[in-house]
Amino acid sequence: MNTPRLLLHLTAIFIVVVPLFSAPSQDPDDYLELGDAALGQGRLDQAIENYLKGIEIVNEEHSLETEVSLHTNLATAYSSIGESGDEDAQAFTEKAIQGYENALKSYSDNINDIVDKSIEKNCDMIAAQAAFFLGMEYQDARTPQDAVDAYQYAYQLDKQHWAALANMASVLHDELKKHDKALDAYNKAYSILTNTEVQPTDPPEQPKFILSELQYRIGLCITHDPNRKCALENDPDKAVDCKEMAAHAFSLALQFDPDNENAKHMLATTTADATMKRASNKYVKSLFDDYASNFEHSLVDELQYNGFERLRRGFDRAFDGGSPPIFGKVIDAGCGTGLVGEQFKNVSSTLIGVDLSEAILLEAEKARPNLYNELVAEDLIEVFTKKHAGSIDLIVAADSYIYFGDLDPLFDAMQT
Numbered sequence: 001m002n003t004p005r006l007l008l009h010l011t012a013i014f015i016v017v018v019p020l021f022s023a024p025s026q027d028p029d030d031y032l033e034l035g036d037a038a039l040g041q042g043r044l045d046q047a048i049e050n051y052l053k054g055i056e057i058v059n060e061e062h063s064l065e066t067e068v069s070l071h072t073n074l075a076t077a078y079s080s081i082g083e084s085g086d087e088d089a090q091a092f093t094e095k096a097i098q099g100y101e102n103a104l105k106s107y108s109d110n111i112n113d114i115v116d117k118s119i120e121k122n123c124d125m126i127a128a129q130a131a132f133f134l135g136m137e138y139q140d141a142r143t144p145q146d147a148v149d150a151y152q153y154a155y156q157l158d159k160q161h162w163a164a165l166a167n168m169a170s171v172l173h174d175e176l177k178k179h180d181k182a183l184d185a186y187n188k189a190y191s192i193l194t195n196t197e198v199q200p201t202d203p204p205e206q207p208k209f210i211l212s213e214l215q216y217r218i219g220l221c222i223t224h225d226p227n228r229k230c231a232l233e234n235d236p237d238k239a240v241d242c243k244e245m246a247a248h249a250f251s252l253a254l255q256f257d258p259d260n261e262n263a264k265h266m267l268a269t270t271t272a273d274a275t276m277k278r279a280s281n282k283y284v285k286s287l288f289d290d291y292a293s294n295f296e297h298s299l300v301d302e303l304q305y306n307g308f309e310r311l312r313r314g315f316d317r318a319f320d321g322g323s324p325p326i327f328g329k330v331i332d333a334g335c336g337t338g339l340v341g342e343q344f345k346n347v348s349s350t351l352i353g354v355d356l357s358e359a360i361l362l363e364a365e366k367a368r369p370n371l372y373n374e375l376v377a378e379d380l381i382e383v384f385t386k387k388h389a390g391s392i393d394l395i396v397a398a399d400s401y402i403y404f405g406d407l408d409p410l411f412d413a414m415q416t
Contacts, residue, residue, distance in 0.1 A: 028054040028066050032073070039077055047077045064110050064123050068103050072130040075099025079137065093137060100134035103127065104153070128158035128201070135167060144175035155188075160201045165189035166214065173221060183221035190214045212257035219249035219266055246270050281356055281379055284403050288336075288357035295363065296337045311398050312343035327394040333380050334400020336360055338368040344396050345371060352376060354383050384413035 031054030038047035051074035058067045079096035082089045107127040114120045135150035151168035154161050169185035172178045192200045193207055193214070204210045222230065223246045230242040247270045253263035261282040288295070299305045316324060328349050332341040335353030337360060345351055353372040355361055361375045376383060380400070384392070395414060404410050 026057065028058040028062050028070060030054075031057075032066055032070055035070070035073060035077075039073060039080075044077050044081055048074060051077065060110075063119070064107070064114060065119065065126060067106050067110075068123060068126045068130065071099055071103035071106060072126060072133070075103065075130070076133065079133065093141065097134065097137045097141070100130045100137065103130040104134070124157045125201075128154045128161055128164070131157065132161065132164050132167075135164065139167065139171060142175075144171045147171050148176065158201055160192055160198060162189040162192040162200050163202060165192070166210075169217065173217065173224075179221045179224045183218060186214055186218045186221065190218070208256045212253045212255075212260045212263065215249045215253035215256065216260060216263045216266065219246040219253065219263070219270070222246040222249060223266070223270060243270055285356040288355070289359040292357060292359035292363050295360065296339065296367065300339070307398050308339040308343050311340060311396065315344075315396075329388065329392050330394045330396065331383065331388065331392050332372070333395055333397035334403075335364060335372070335375075338364040338371045340396055340398045341371050342368060344394075348394070350374075352388070354378060354380060381410060381413040384410075385416050389416050 031050045035047045035050035035054065038044070038050060051070050054066075054070045055074065058070060075096045075098075078092045078099055082093035082096055104127055107123060107130070111120065111123055111127075114123060131150050131154035135147045135154060138144075138147035138150055148168050148171050151164045151171070154164035155168070158164070165185045166189040169182040169189065172185060173182035190211065192198075193203070193211060222228065222242055228242050230240045230245050231238055232240055247267060250263045250267035250270060253260050254267065257263075318324075324347050326349055327347055330344060330348040330351050332338075332344070332351065332353045335341055335355050338353065341351055341353055341364075350373045351371065352374045353361065353364060354376045355364075356377065356379065358377045361377055364372065364375065376387065378387065384395075401407065401410065
């Protein structure tokens with residue numbers, strides 16, 4: 001599942017505003033300040049020009065802090081252009097990756113020559129941020145192992161860098177399917193943010209939401225393998241029910257953020273809560289909005305899913321080998337990207353795709369632009385009882401009804 005990262009790109013590491021009329025400079029530190037001022041005001045071309053001038057003249061006589069900062073902030077400027085939708089975005093993303101790598105090379109080549117411990121610490125922090133940003137670039141570029149390596153390096157340089165751990169865990173869990181390693185990284189990130197004695201690097205403005213998400217994802221890691229053996233860290237020889245541990249994580253997530261719909265759903269699922277009649281619309285929409293761009297690839301190519309084809313074969317068998325009739329209005333309930341709709345297009349006069357996720361419907365339009373006569377982002381019960389009440393001739397649904405624990409209201413709506 002292609003789950004969003006916990007963070008967005010941060011701004012440049014050093015933002016130092018100087019007067020726009022500053023005199024021409026021949027010193028790397030001055031070019032760094034000029035570049036940072038331009039970057040902070042969104043004048044990216046001017047920022048890049050100044051950083052490049054500083055890099056061109058920096059040498060061993062200047063501070064390592066300045067050299068690493070020049071490369072790092074140059075990369076951040078390139079990255080900002082890459083995120084802006086510029087037609088040459090890919091080229092700027094590649095330049096950003098190269099810039100962060102140059103920053104880390106400058107750091108590794110020279111850090112052992114630094115004697116002053118405070119300067120060494122500052123260089124460590126700047127390099128850690130460069131590694132973190134590099135990880136984000138690799139994550140965007142869908143090179144997950146490179147992203148993990150970069151995040152791991154950021155954490156190696158800065159043991160309070162909770163965001164590097166959280167993003168690394170996200171890649172390990174979602175992309176590389178290394179759930180045990182993801183669990184360890186999530187737990188470390190959580191420990192950093194809940195340690196009141198040491199200030200975390202770049203603490204979140206609203207830590208409760210981050211802590212809720214971390215606990216939710218800890219629960220996901222625990223529940224992923226049904227054969228997992230669980231134990232408490234302080235008593236590793238005593239077995240503990242993994243479902244209880246996962247339920248505790250989901251419960252903690254809700255204590256931090258009572259509106260965390262994902263955690264609500266997973267807590268009810270884990271504890272078999274009969275009071276939960278169905279997954280909430282907010283949960284399902286969020287799930288598939290996050291999943292949309294990778295939905296079909298993951299389902300068909302990676303999981304070899306063919307339920308949509310088997311559904312059509314079962315439908316045809318109901319007509320004892322004869323040709324099925326043409327139905328007037330057909331609802332593809334929970335249509336996704338159109339895998340099922342494609343199977344039933346030839347028996348539909350009007351084919352309507354319904355899904356809660358607008359992002360999935362956009363993917364359906366891109367993948368199969370002429371498949372549906374109408375696409376509707378709406379709750380199925382609302383569609384059955386109001387929008388198309390009394391005019392539906394056939395409903396097809398593959399894997400969408402599993403989100404209804406209690407099917408009675410849905411079946412009642414289908415008969416209106």
